[in-house]
Amino acid sequence: MKRAECFHRFTQEIFISQLFWRVGKPRCLPIFMEISNMTKEMLRELAERYQSVIAVMAEGVVVQLKDGSIVECNESAEHILGLTRDQMMKRTSMDPSWYAIHEDGSPFPGDTHPAMVALRTGEPCKNVIMGVHKLRGELTWISINANPIFHSNDPCPYAVVTTFHDVTAHKGAEQAIQEREAALSAMSQASHDALITINSNGKILFWNPAAERIFGYAAAEVSGCDLHELLAGLEEQEQAHKGLLTFAKTGTGAIMERTREVMARHKDGHFFPVELSVASYRLNNEWLAVGSVRDITARKEAERKLQEMAMLDGLTGILNRRYFLELSEQEFKRCRRYHRPLSLIMFDIDHFKQVNDTYGHDAGDTVLQAVTQTGRAILREADIFGRIGGEEFAITLPETNLVSARHVADRLRCAIGNLNINAHETLIHITSSMGVAGINHEIHSIEMLLKCADQALYRAKNAGRNRVETFG
Numbered sequence: 001m002k003r004a005e006c007f008h009r010f011t012q013e014i015f016i017s018q019l020f021w022r023v024g025k026p027r028c029l030p031i032f033m034e035i036s037n038m039t040k041e042m043l044r045e046l047a048e049r050y051q052s053v054i055a056v057m058a059e060g061v062v063v064q065l066k067d068g069s070i071v072e073c074n075e076s077a078e079h080i081l082g083l084t085r086d087q088m089m090k091r092t093s094m095d096p097s098w099y100a101i102h103e104d105g106s107p108f109p110g111d112t113h114p115a116m117v118a119l120r121t122g123e124p125c126k127n128v129i130m131g132v133h134k135l136r137g138e139l140t141w142i143s144i145n146a147n148p149i150f151h152s153n154d155p156c157p158y159a160v161v162t163t164f165h166d167v168t169a170h171k172g173a174e175q176a177i178q179e180r181e182a183a184l185s186a187m188s189q190a191s192h193d194a195l196i197t198i199n200s201n202g203k204i205l206f207w208n209p210a211a212e213r214i215f216g217y218a219a220a221e222v223s224g225c226d227l228h229e230l231l232a233g234l235e236e237q238e239q240a241h242k243g244l245l246t247f248a249k250t251g252t253g254a255i256m257e258r259t260r261e262v263m264a265r266h267k268d269g270h271f272f273p274v275e276l277s278v279a280s281y282r283l284n285n286e287w288l289a290v291g292s293v294r295d296i297t298a299r300k301e302a303e304r305k306l307q308e309m310a311m312l313d314g315l316t317g318i319l320n321r322r323y324f325l326e327l328s329e330q331e332f333k334r335c336r337r338y339h340r341p342l343s344l345i346m347f348d349i350d351h352f353k354q355v356n357d358t359y360g361h362d363a364g365d366t367v368l369q370a371v372t373q374t375g376r377a378i379l380r381e382a383d384i385f386g387r388i389g390g391e392e393f394a395i396t397l398p399e400t401n402l403v404s405a406r407h408v409a410d411r412l413r414c415a416i417g418n419l420n421i422n423a424h425e426t427l428i429h430i431t432s433s434m435g436v437a438g439i440n441h442e443i444h445s446i447e448m449l450l451k452c453a454d455q456a457l458y459r460a461k462n463a464g465r466n467r468v469e470t471f472g
Contacts, residue, residue: 068092082134114146194293200248216267251287316372324386343405346453347434352391363423402438431466
């Protein structure tokens, strides 16, 4: 075949091959008109027309003969590979000066180049990714398609048309995404908070190691399970399923974009407090939710202890003066509003200073604790019991008139008098004096009622101690 005819065939088939690669047709490349029926002028015009199309293609085009030598290329090929036409001509894919690599960075041998494979097998190679180092050392990533071309009735290709385009930017974006995903994965692995992703139906898609530790379920156990049926109570499940209907359409909901405290269920069935934050994002036309869950059991326990420290007397464990008065005032107002009876007992330990001076302050503390335990055993849950001074105690008795309150005080006095308190292997016996006052129309606050009970206590002291006196 003459050179002009050969070039025409190449350019024609290159053009046709490009069309076929784009529309996904089979590799058969028919020759649309017999060269013998064409004049030289027609042949020249057709070749120039095909060549001009190839020249302006953004994709690189290279034609190699059966031995692999390059006989034609377009300007895009020169630009992408960083070589001139003269530098590429007659070189083959087997040339060791090509420095190509696979995506994993390993060498890309010349005999596995898509063009050489297509020539060897007669089969096209599609979308092969290759990294090519240019002369200046710059790495360019290309996606290659190699299509063999044949003479009529010859099963062996006599040439191959290779097209390729630069995917360096795409590879860079892919690498950035991979690096970002690796960073997010590392953060997820290291996080002390549970990170959970669900789809718009509430099914679990992601479950990090902290979630395994906090909830007791392995990731494999919960994948695809309904999050709320797994971790929420029945009432919360109903609310969540209603909320998911809105979330699936809008990506919004009452729980979104704010932190809240809820109770969650562990694998073993017990409920515990968690702090929950939820955000939404859209992926593949579906709304997904990612939640950060923090176990706040320890924090809640610390808060409870702090609250107890603020409310309770550190030695006896009953209410301190401030909270005794606060709770008693609330009960006082309720009884005044509904015209219900209410009484108050104020008592102290007789000669308590002598206990401290004789047996020491540790023994005095033991006495106070014993008195407290005795009071708790006698009083009702509704009664308000507090330590309001060193050895002074007060009890608010809701729904109790003055007569009944005096009986309670006398029972408590007797129980305290019968105590055998062991302090450092020494038995200590104590007595107590008590004053009782009841609510009436002249008493307008719990402070006034306390002062009335204090006056009654003072009378009990003056009357010889170890007795109960009432106000009025």
